[in-house]
Amino acid sequence: MKSLRVLVVVPCYNEQSSVAAVVNDIHWVKTRFGLTLDTLVVNDCSTDNTMAVVRTLDCLHLDLPVNLGIGGCMQAGYKYAYRKGYDVAVQVDGDGQHPAEGLIKLLKPIFEDQADVVIGSRFLERQGFQSSFVRRIGIRYFRWLNQLLIHKTVHDSTSGFRAFNRKTIEIVNAYYPDEYPEPEAIVQFGLHNLRLLEVPVLMEERQGGTSSITFIQSIYYLFKVTMGTLFVYIRLRKI
């Protein structure tokens, strides 16, 4: 179990107040469970002091010279994982939403080769932060869309708390959706016939920074993700 090398990718955009705690939590889990694990913070051209904070931490870091948004930011991390030969890549958001204790739950099915993609879901056991009402309706819509397109049920399709094995890293190294990647990526994985698995995790309300989605943008979000999902479906269906 310990022979697999794990890269935890922490995407950051203006998270100066929370990123240190996130990295320290991951470090704590790593020493406690004796994992072969590196933390890679990807700074998406933050305008605050995130980069200065990150430099003082015990972790690897990538500093994007241009703001790419969460999709491009994560892909930079996955490309790094691919090139440096990591076996597993995990996304842990820099705002402290994903408590590091959940890491072990996420990694276990991958270490035991039960799944290619493990998604941490806040809805399987209804505990912890459950997100806002409007957002839950959106999430329910994406669940329906996923069932329709790939015949797989993912309860928390907007969850960014995910672990990928090497096979999946190779796929996202080549293509990863741009703006709001999470629901779109699920369809992408489904069409590549990857084994998806959801595990229950606790999520917390963000500790710092602001969500990438404000209420005004949610309509655009729905539209963009629906379009993206449909086009990924059309593009990959032939494979």
Next chain:
Amino acid sequence: MESLPITIQLFSLIGTLIFMAFIARLIVRGKLREEYSFIWIVCAIILIVFSAWRDGLTKISVLLGVFYPPSLIFLAAIFAIICFLVHLSVVNSKLQNSIKELTHEVAMLKKEVEDLETPDKFVPETKKHSNLT
């Protein structure tokens, strides 16, 4: 059509020539790439043709069965503009993709350079293990 004054014809000819000179100047100064200048040169030539050939528009309209000739201008112009806008969107998307790829590469290279400058600052877990074996 005989009553059409020569003045407006002169104006449109001069205007088109100035436009063409402007495009040419942009290309010479390297501010406009040749592939994008092509469409503008074609536009200018069409304008020149119709400035000089006064009955042209009416004749083509009759040929196509268009009742009101100026509407043919609008149809053609709007169609051309939409085509060009789609083309620009495609170019823009391509650029955005290239920028993303370049940003990734630059970030990786920055990391490599930093690792070379400060080799002992942070040793990844993977390296530690390979040192042991």
